[in-house]
Amino acid sequence: MGTVLKGGHVVELEPALVERVDLRIEGERIVARAPDITPRPDDEVVALSGKLIFPGLVSAHHRLHTSLARGLSEPRVDSYQEALENGRWRYEAALDGDAVQVAACAGGLEALQCGTTTLFDFHSSPKAIAGSLVRVARGLHEVGVRGVLSYAVTDRKGAVGREEGLEETVGFSRKAKGRFRGQVGAASLFTVGPEALEGIKEALATTGSGLHVPVAEDPLDEKLSMERHGASPVTRLMEAGLLSPKSQLAHVGHLAWADLAQLLATGTWVVHTPRSNQQLEVGYAPALKFGARATLGTDGMAADVFAEAQAAYLRSREAGQPIDVLRYLANGHRLASQSFDFPVGPLREGAAADLLLLDYLPPTPLNAGNLAWHVVYGLGSRHVEAVMVEGTWRIWARRPLSVSPSVVADQAREAATAVWARMSQG
Numbered sequence: 461m462g463t464v465l466k467g468g469h470v471v472e473l474e475p476a477l478v479e480r481v482d483l484r485i486e487g488e489r490i491v492a493r494a495p496d497i498t499p500r501p502d503d504e505v506v507a508l509s510g511k512l513i514f515p516g517l518v519s520a521h522h523r524l525h526t527s528l529a530r531g532l533s534e535p536r537v538d539s540y541q542e543a544l545e546n547g548r549w550r551y552e553a554a555l556d557g558d559a560v561q562v563a564a565c566a567g568g569l570e571a572l573q574c575g576t577t578t579l580f581d582f583h584s585s586p587k588a589i590a591g592s593l594v595r596v597a598r599g600l601h602e603v604g605v606r607g608v609l610s611y612a613v614t615d616r617k618g619a620v621g622r623e624e625g626l627e628e629t630v631g632f633s634r635k636a637k638g639r640f641r642g643q644v645g646a647a648s649l650f651t652v653g654p655e656a657l658e659g660i661k662e663a664l665a666t667t668g669s670g671l672h673v674p675v676a677e678d679p680l681d682e683k684l685s686m687e688r689h690g691a692s693p694v695t696r697l698m699e700a701g702l703l704s705p706k707s708q709l710a711h712v713g714h715l716a717w718a719d720l721a722q723l724l725a726t727g728t729w730v731v732h733t734p735r736s737n738q739q740l741e742v743g744y745a746p747a748l749k750f751g752a753r754a755t756l757g758t759d760g761m762a763a764d765v766f767a768e769a770q771a772a773y774l775r776s777r778e779a780g781q782p783i784d785v786l787r788y789l790a791n792g793h794r795l796a797s798q799s800f801d802f803p804v805g806p807l808r809e810g811a812a813a814d815l816l817l818l819d820y821l822p823p824t825p826l827n828a829g830n831l832a833w834h835v836v837y838g839l840g841s842r843h844v845e846a847v848m849v850e851g852t853w854r855i856w857a858r859r860p861l862s863v864s865p866s867v868v869a870d871q872a873r874e875a876a877t878a879v880w881a882r883m884s885q886g
Contacts, residue, residue: 465482465513518793522763552586572860623659644667675711703728713744
């Protein structure tokens, strides 16, 4: 038994294409694409009447654990360091294992409803490290989202916390399968000492996975790295041999050109997070300079990659350096394909059946030549009518099929209340 999608317009991002074709899906993969596929007697047939079939979206840098922070009052701070100490780090220290899993489920459901089917999650819960990535995976498994998970290794909590973080990220990478893969995470480099870098290098060699690290979100990263470790973040990563085509660096907003040129030469992926940059008031990251392997991440914001793409393009245009938004989106699929070692994104034979049905009725012609402008000025999460991940419908008629949104919301509110109470207790 398979699923045949008939009468839709299939969208490809790079090279851009909008084509009226049918798709046939069996198991987890797309097995046929043709102008007219004849269904078999036991097939599920979905008549689309011209609706768009769009690739499932990818957020290449996300923090699911922040799902329970929405609604927290934002303290008035005078610096990025204050924002970390009084906001992000204080919140993360209040997380326990139950909160981690509930946050992942709530954040994963929101991602799915926005058309985001793959999340590269960057996790931190310093008082609940052991088993935390499994709890994240369980939360995502409930809703059916694909995940590449890492723990942010740091020296902020001393040698014990560092080793627990390394053990967690390596242990999860070894056992991740199905819709999940592991990465080796590192927190901001000014919180990562030489022994931690050596441990990260060993972890990468042991797991064969890639590095996931935020870099230069604010000038403070370089300033404190120089003061504490005698070199810039990129120099430290280069000298440790940690940058490669498997690596991904998020933010990259405040680097000297020499450092940016060095990291681009390694083939490292660069993840642009414009909405998060705005929220933290850390300035504009020069996205046009991020090279051919640049993509998008939603960081601590809602995992709405349509909104992220629109913000990225409009901010780049405001800066006089407009980016190729379709390439940014397509690169998310290339990164996911690299992580899972099979095609994720292209809606062609052999690729993962991760796709969206969009109820988008364009008021103007839609074709390959103007697809980017429909993405920037028209398409959005409000058009997501159905979502398939690994050949299974996860949302149909805008309703999640594997969880109850009201139950997920109730559980999240209960968990958030407990986290906020722990924060108030110091």
